Amino acid sequence: MLSEAGQSSEFSPRQNAVLEQALRLLVDGGEKALTTSGVARAANCSKESLYKWFGDRDGLLSAMITYQASKVRTFERNGERLTAASLHDHLVVFARDLLEVLAGDVSLALNRLAIGQSNRDGSKLGKLLLERGRRQIDRRASGLIDAGKRAGLLRFLDADEAYHTLYGLIVSDLHVRMLLGEPGLKDTSRQAERAVTAFLKLYGTEKVLAEAAATV
């Protein structure tokens, strides 16, 4: 179930509680509200402990990203035989999950944080966020797409290219708009459905197209 070597003991329970409070402060008030004094006060710990555990403020930020990523786990593809209908459904579920994750409070706050620091620290946080937070979702989608190809339902040369196309169809500019503060999208289900329909039209084999035509 857990695809990564996800040792949940990266931090102690006490430290996890502190990181949880830090994330809450970040979500509520942005980076400016995330002061070391504020975290210590909110988490009922001392600043000295913060610096012992996390080194400095940047270490705290990194730990927050690592901790949050460790909470978001995704399921591996089980080995079931894919049909056109089940591929479509799995893709729609993936699309909805992706939009839901990207629109999440904590995700948006951490992305804003990493983006804000990206030209200050050489994008250290950005790299961390992409590695820890994105790999799960990437692997899930790639697995799904590969399975679709093996089942003769999808046709493509470059799996990575196909995945990026799927991602773009699902997300479009919604992520950046939400990062800029625009209120979240209203109808994620419709958006997910549209994206998957388009993706299947681009990469589906005759098998998929026939079934789609039959059901529509």
Place this chain on the structure above:
Amino acid sequence: MLSEAGQSSEFSPRQNAVLEQALRLLVDGGEKALTTSGVARAANCSKESLYKWFGDRDGLLSAMITYQASKVRTFERNGERLTAASLHDHLVVFARDLLEVLAGDVSLALNRLAIGQSNRDGSKLGKLLLERGRRQIDRRASGLIDAGKRAGLLRFLDADEAYHTLYGLIVSDLHVRMLLGEPGLKDTSRQAERAVTAFLKLYGTEKVLAEAAATV
């Protein structure tokens, strides 16, 4: 040519020079490097003048966005008759321009700035950035898509939906990745070509598809 009521006298030449220096500081060192003292020093003006001209620091940031947006002007569609080939070419040029704009130093810096402030000031800068910076490119693409429909080359129900699909196909997650500090994309031309090909496969009429099949 200028579609907006773009009075270039929004700021005085002296103020424009100051804003130029402020943008340079922002691009070089991120938001943290953009201090009022630093701007005053770099632009050889006094802090008192800064506050007289722009009110406060937020006013300076807004002015920077407005100024930068006023520099990026785009051409309106001329009334030429679209063919399948010219539509394709115009779309590719648009895609390349879009990627080039999004990957620009100043654009990335301003987007990072607005995103960093988005949960502090009620996304005032984010709104400004979307309105001033995005409307031009939106209008250009919408005009192109509408012209394609009028010429019988594209088929869609919702023009906005078609445009967002095009945007997602072109940009995918590149914008966010660049905002997070990842080095820019290596091959914008190929990316643009792929996006337009996919877009035409999704929204093109038989007329376009026939020509595409003939040329490929």
Place this chain on the structure above:
DNA sequence: CACGAACCGTACCGTACGGTACTCATTTGA
């Protein structure tokens, strides 16, 4: 019980920022 480690709460320090006040040189205009 005694000892030490971990840790909380707080006080403290140096620094850097946003914003204001003041002085002095230059320009403007009648």
Place this chain on the structure above:
DNA sequence: TCAAATGAGTACCGTACGGTACGGTTCGTG
């Protein structure tokens, strides 16, 4: 020619942050 206005340069103030040091408290262990 002279005074009013403009703006550069600088000094200054209050505040707030990151980071450190210290006293007091809890808790596990021999």
